[in-house]
Amino acid sequence: MLLRHTPEEITERSALTINPAKTCQPIGAMYAALGVHKCLPHSHGSQGCCAYHRSALTRHYKDPIMATTSSFTEGASVFGGQANILEAITNIFALYDPDVIAVHTTCLSEVIGDDLAQIINKAITEGKIPEGKRVLHTNTPSFKGSHVTGYANMTASFVQYFSEKTGAKLDQINLIPSFIEPSDMSEIKHIADEMGIKYVMFPDTSDVVNGPMDGKFRMYPRGGATLEQIKSAGDSTKTLALGRLGASAAAKLLDTKCKVPCEILDLPIGLSGTDTFVDALRLAAGVAVSDSVMLERGQLLDVMLDMNQYTHGKTVSLVGDPDLVLGMAQFCRDVDMKVLHVVSGSAAGPKFDARIKELCGEEVIVKTGANADMFYFHQLIKNHKPDLILGNTYCKYIARDEGIPLIRIGFPIYDRVGHSYFPVVGYRGGLRLLEKVLDIFMDKQDKESPEESFELVM
Amino acid sequence: MIEILDERKRQVFENGKDSYNIACGKASTAGSVSQRACVFCGSRVVLYPIADALHLVHGPIGCAAYTWDIRGSLSSGSELYRLSFSTDLRENEVIYGGEKKLYASLVELIDQYAPKAAFVYSTCIVGLIGDDVDAVCARVSREKGIPVLPVFSEGFKGTKKDGYRAACEAVFKLVGRDNTTPVSPFSINILGDFNLAGEIWIIKEYYRKMGIEVTSCITGDGRVDEIGRAHKAKLNVVQCSGSMSYLAKMMKETYGIPFIRVSYFGIEDMSSALYDVANFFDNKEIIEKTQKVVLEEVSTLLPQLESFRRDLEGKKAAIYVGGSFKAFSLVKALRHLGIQTVVVGSQTGTQEDYNYLKEITEEGTIICDDTNPLELSKFILEKGADLLIGGVKERPIAYKMGIAFCDHNHERKEALAGFEGMLNFSREVHSSIMSPVWKYSPARIKHAGGAE
Numbered sequence: 001m002l003l004r005h006t007p008e009e010i011t012e013r014s015a016l017t018i019n020p021a022k023t024c025q026p027i028g029a030m031y032a033a034l035g036v037h038k039c040l041p042h043s044h045g046s047q048g049c050c051a052y053h054r055s056a057l058t059r060h061y062k063d064p065i066m067a068t069t070s071s072f073t074e075g076a077s078v079f080g081g082q083a084n085i086l087e088a089i090t091n092i093f094a095l096y097d098p099d100v101i102a103v104h105t106t107c108l109s110e111v112i113g114d115d116l117a118q119i120i121n122k123a124i125t126e127g128k129i130p131e132g133k134r135v136l137h138t139n140t141p142s143f144k145g146s147h148v149t150g151y152a153n154m155t156a157s158f159v160q161y162f163s164e165k166t167g168a169k170l171d172q173i174n175l176i177p178s179f180i181e182p183s184d185m186s187e188i189k190h191i192a193d194e195m196g197i198k199y200v201m202f203p204d205t206s207d208v209v210n211g212p213m214d215g216k217f218r219m220y221p222r223g224g225a226t227l228e229q230i231k232s233a234g235d236s237t238k239t240l241a242l243g244r245l246g247a248s249a250a251a252k253l254l255d256t257k258c259k260v261p262c263e264i265l266d267l268p269i270g271l272s273g274t275d276t277f278v279d280a281l282r283l284a285a286g287v288a289v290s291d292s293v294m295l296e297r298g299q300l301l302d303v304m305l306d307m308n309q310y311t312h313g314k315t316v317s318l319v320g321d322p323d324l325v326l327g328m329a330q331f332c333r334d335v336d337m338k339v340l341h342v343v344s345g346s347a348a349g350p351k352f353d354a355r356i357k358e359l360c361g362e363e364v365i366v367k368t369g370a371n372a373d374m375f376y377f378h379q380l381i382k383n384h385k386p387d388l389i390l391g392n393t394y395c396k397y398i399a400r401d402e403g404i405p406l407i408r409i410g411f412p413i414y415d416r417v418g419h420s421y422f423p424v425v426g427y428r429g430g431l432r433l434l435e436k437v438l439d440i441f442m443d444k445q446d447k448e449s450p451e452e453s454f455e456l457v458m
Numbered sequence: 459m460i461e462i463l464d465e466r467k468r469q470v471f472e473n474g475k476d477s478y479n480i481a482c483g484k485a486s487t488a489g490s491v492s493q494r495a496c497v498f499c500g501s502r503v504v505l506y507p508i509a510d511a512l513h514l515v516h517g518p519i520g521c522a523a524y525t526w527d528i529r530g531s532l533s534s535g536s537e538l539y540r541l542s543f544s545t546d547l548r549e550n551e552v553i554y555g556g557e558k559k560l561y562a563s564l565v566e567l568i569d570q571y572a573p574k575a576a577f578v579y580s581t582c583i584v585g586l587i588g589d590d591v592d593a594v595c596a597r598v599s600r601e602k603g604i605p606v607l608p609v610f611s612e613g614f615k616g617t618k619k620d621g622y623r624a625a626c627e628a629v630f631k632l633v634g635r636d637n638t639t640p641v642s643p644f645s646i647n648i649l650g651d652f653n654l655a656g657e658i659w660i661i662k663e664y665y666r667k668m669g670i671e672v673t674s675c676i677t678g679d680g681r682v683d684e685i686g687r688a689h690k691a692k693l694n695v696v697q698c699s700g701s702m703s704y705l706a707k708m709m710k711e712t713y714g715i716p717f718i719r720v721s722y723f724g725i726e727d728m729s730s731a732l733y734d735v736a737n738f739f740d741n742k743e744i745i746e747k748t749q750k751v752v753l754e755e756v757s758t759l760l761p762q763l764e765s766f767r768r769d770l771e772g773k774k775a776a777i778y779v780g781g782s783f784k785a786f787s788l789v790k791a792l793r794h795l796g797i798q799t800v801v802v803g804s805q806t807g808t809q810e811d812y813n814y815l816k817e818i819t820e821e822g823t824i825i826c827d828d829t830n831p832l833e834l835s836k837f838i839l840e841k842g843a844d845l846l847i848g849g850v851k852e853r854p855i856a857y858k859m860g861i862a863f864c865d866h867n868h869e870r871k872e873a874l875a876g877f878e879g880m881l882n883f884s885r886e887v888h889s890s891i892m893s894p895v896w897k898y899s900p901a902r903i904k905h906a907g908g909a910e
Contacts, residue, residue, distance in 0.1 A: 002537050003541075005570070014562045014566070015545060015559045015560075015562035015563040015566065016514075016543060016544065016559075016562070016563035016566060016567065017522070017543070017544045017545075017546040018541060018542070018543055019526065019541055020519050020522060020523045020526070020542060022519060022523070023519060023523035023524065024518050024519050024520030024521075024523065026520070042489075045582070045613075045614075046496045046497075046498075046614045047486060047492060047494055047495060047496050047613070047617075048496025048497070048498055048499045048521075048613045049496070050492075051493070051494060051495035051496070052495065052499070052520065052521075052524035052525075053524075054851055055524070055528075055850050056524055058850055059528075059850060062854055063854050064831060064851075064855050064858060066491055067491065068489050068490060069486075069488075069490075069492065070488050070489070071485060071487070071488045071489075071490075071492065072582075072613075073616070074614060074615055074616070076614065077582070077585070077586065077614045084488045085488070087487075087489060088489030089489065090489070091487060091488065092489040094463070095489070095490070095832070096491070096832065107517070107552075107581075107582060108582040108586065108613070108614060111552060111583055111586045111587065112586070141549070142519070142583075143518045143547050143548050143549050143551070143552050143583065144548065146519070213857060213858060213860065215858075215859065215860040215899055215900035216858065217831070217835040217858045217859045218858070219831075219832060345519075370546075370548075
C-alpha cells in the first residue's frame with residue numbers, strides 16, 4: 001500500500017501538486033529536436049536539467065540520448081548566460097560536429113532573460129557557426145505549460161527557422177505528429193507510404209531513439225527529418241497536424257509563414273480516429289485509399305466484432321498527455337468500453353473537455369491542468385473503480401494498491417518494453433491495443449471464473 | 459577518432475604515460491555532453507532516503523517529476539518519501555513570488571501526512587525570484603511543531619558536490635534533538651550509505667553480530683528520530699567519499715565524534731570497514747567477534763567466486779561512476795574476478811582520489827574526470843573493455859557497443875555491498891559478460907575473426 005495515504009474524499013487543494021501527471025517543457029523540446037537528423041539538443045540552463053532529461057528519456061527508450069548543456073554557474077545566473085552558450089556553440093561544433101544545434105531555454109535562463117535570438121545572431125556575426133551548420137532556439141520556460149508545450153514549441157521553431165516558401169509547388173504534404181513514440185511515427189509513415197503519398201514528416205524520432213544494436217555507439221543515429229525536408233515543408237500543398245496540443249503550433253505557423261493550409265486532427269488511435277486520418281490523407285493528397293490499408297482496417301474491424309462481448313461495457317480510467325488520452329478515448333468508444341475518468345497534468349482547455357464529453361458522454365469526469373495529478377486520479381479511482389487503467393508507468397502504484405490492471409501507454413514508461421517498437425496509432429496500432437486489452441480481460445476471466453463456466457473456446 | 463577539447467586535456471590521464479597532475483573539481487565545459495547533474499540533484503539524492511520526512515520540491519514541476527521514486531533506496535517502514543510533492547511554480551509566482559504557495563503547500567501536506575520533519579528544496583528559480591524560504595520554513599515549523607528545514611540547493615550554485623553540502627547542512631539541524639534515549643557505549647552512525655537494494659540491512663547485520671549498535675543511518679532507511687540522537691554515538695563510519703564527509707566534519711566539530719572513511723564494496727574494503735570499527739573500540743570481545751564474522755563470510759564467499767573467476771580471467775573493465783571512492787573498491791573487487799580495469803573515471807573525484815587510482819591501477823589505464831559519452835566510447839574501444847560499470851545514462855552506450863554492463867548506481871536491483879553483495883556483483887558481471895546474446899553482436903563477431 002504505497003499510496004495508503006491517499007484519502008477517498010476529494011477536497012480542494014490550493015497550492016500543491018502531489019505525484020505529477022506531467023513534467024516540464026524542456027524535455028519535450030529535447031525529444032522534438034531528436035526527431036531531426038544530426039541535430040544535437042542543447043539545454044540552456046543548469047547542468048541538472050540536461051542530466052535529468054537525458055536520464056528520463058534513457059529510462060523510457062533504453063537508448064543513448066545525447067544532448068549538451070550550457071552548464072550555468074552562479075556567475076552566469078547573475079550576468080546572463082551569453083558567454084556560456086557562445087562557448088558551448090564553439091565547443092559543440094568542434095567536438096560533436098552536428099548539422100544543427102537546437103537550443104531550448106529553462107526556467108533559469110528565462111528568468112534571467114537571455115535573448116537567444118540575439119545571442120545566435122552574435123554567434124553568426126562572430127563566425128562561431130561553421131559554413132552550412134545551423135543553430136536555432138525555442139523558449140521553453142518550465143513554469144508554463146508542460147512537456148507537451150515544449151515539444152510543440154520546438155517543432156514550431158523548426159518551421160520558424162527553416163521552412164521556406166520558394167514558390168516551387170511541391171507535390172507533397174506535411175505530417176506533424178504530437179509527442180508520440182517512434183513506433184507511432186513509423187506507423188504514420190507506413191500508412192502514408194502504403195497510399196503512395198509523398199510527404200515530409202517532422203519531428204520523426206523513429207530510428208533515432210529505437211535504434212538497433214549493431215555494435216556501434218552513434219552520436220547521431222540514422223533517423224530524423226533532414227533540414228532540407230523541413231525547409232521544403234514551406235512548399236508543400238497541405239499540412240496535417242496530428243494532435244492539437246502537440247502539433248498545431250507548427251502547422252499553424254506553416255500556414256501563416258508559408259501559406260500552407262493546415263488541418264488539425266486528433267491522433268489516429270483506434271478505428272474511427274484512423275479513419276479520420278486516412279480520409280484526410282486521401283483528400284489532401286488526392287489519392288485513393290490503397291487496398292493494403294483497407295486490409296489492415298478490415299482486420300482490426302474483424303477482431304473488434306469477434307471479441308466485442310469481452311470489451312463491451314468495461315470501464316476505463318485514462319491519464320496522460322491530452323492528445324494521447326483523447327485518442328485513447330476514441331479507441332475505447334470504438335470497442336464499446338466506458339470511459340470514467342480522463343486526467344492530464346497538461347492544461348488542455350475547455351474545447352478538450354467538450355470533445356471528451358462528446359465522445360464519452362456527459363458523466364465522464366475530465367480534468368486537466370492545475371491539480372490534475374496522479375493523486376487526484378487515484379482519488380477518482382477510489383470513488384469509482386474502473387476495470388482497467390490506461391496510463392504511464394506511474395500508474396503502477398495505483399494499479400497495485402487498488403488491484404486494477406494497467407496497460408502502459410504514454411510517457412514515461414520505465415518498466416516495460418515494446419512501446420518503442422510497436423505502435424498504438426493506425427489500424428495496426430489499434431489491433432495491438434485491442435489485443436492488450438483483450439488479454440487482460442480474458443486472462444482475468446480465466447483466472448476468476450468458477451470451474452463449471454471456465455471455457456476452452458472464447 | 460575524436461578530439462578531446464583543450465580545456466579537458468588535463469582531465470584525462472594515461473597511467474604510466476602522462477606525468478601531470480590530473481585536473482579535477484572544475485565546472486564542466488559548456489557544451490559538453492556531461493554526465494553530471496546539479497546542486498539540487500546532489501541534495502535530493504542524499505536526503506531522499508529519510509523515509510518518514512516530507513520532501514517538498516519548491517520550483518517548477520520538472521525538478522519534482524524527474525526525482526520521483528527513481529532511487530532504489532529501500533525503507534523498512536514509512537513509504538512517504540517515495541511520493542512526489544511540488545509547489546509547481548507557475549508564471550504568476552515567478553512574477554509575484556512563491557512564498558504564499560510554499561506556505562500553503564507545507565501546511566496542507568503536514569496536516570495530511572503528519573511527517574516527522576519536512577525538507578524544502580530550493581530550485582534554480584527560487585534563488586532568482588528571491589523567496590525567503592528560511593522564513594516560511596521557520597513559520598511553519600513554529601505553527602506545526604516539527605522541524606521544517608530549508609535545503610539551499612539552487613541548481614546553478616555549483617556542482618552536485620555543493621548539493622551534498624547543502625544536504626548535510628539541512629540534516630545536521632536534525633542532529634542533537636534527542637538527549638534522553640540511551641545509546642550503547644559501542645555505537646556508531648552509518649553515514650553515506652543509501653540502502654540501495656537493501657544494502658544497509660546487510661551492513662547493519664554485520665555490525666550487530668560484532669556487538670555494535672547502529673544508532674542511526676544517514677540517510678539509508680533513515681528516520682528523523684534516529685538522526686535526532688546520532689550525536690550520542692561514539693563513532694561516525696562514513697561511506698561515499700563525497701556526500702557525507704561534510705556532515706562527519708560538522709559532527710566532529712560540534713559533538714566531538716570522530717569519523718573513519720570506509721567502503722562496503724569488495725572483500726578487502728568490506729573487511730577493513732568492520733575491522734576499523736572494531737579497532738576503534740579496542741575491545742577484545744568485539745575484535746574476536748569481528749574476526750569470526752569476517753572469517754565466516756570470506757570463507758563462504760571465496761570458493762563461490764572461483765567459478766566466476768574461471769570464466770572472467772583476463773577480461774577488461776571500464777568504470778565510470780559518481781564518486782571516486784566507489785571506483786577504488788571496484789578496481790579491487792574486479793581484480794578478485796581476474797578482471798583488469800583499463801578505464802576508470804568519476805564525476806566528482808579529487809586530486810588525492812585520482813593519485814590513489816594511479817597507484818592501484820596498472821600501466822596504460824586511462825583515468826578521467828567528468829568524461830562524456832564520446833570520450834568514454836573512444837576509451838572503451840581503444841582499451842578493448844569487455845564491461846562497463848556505470849549508471850543509467852551509460853548503460854545503453856555499453857549495449858550499443860556490444861559490451862557487458864553493470865549498474866552500480868541508483869538503479870542497481872541487487873545489493874552490491876557487503877560480502878554477499880560481492881557475490882551478487884560477481885554474478886551480475888558474470889551473467890552480463892557471459893550472456894549468449896554477445897554471440898550475435900556484430901562487434902564481437904568481428905573481433906573473433908568471423909564474418910560481420
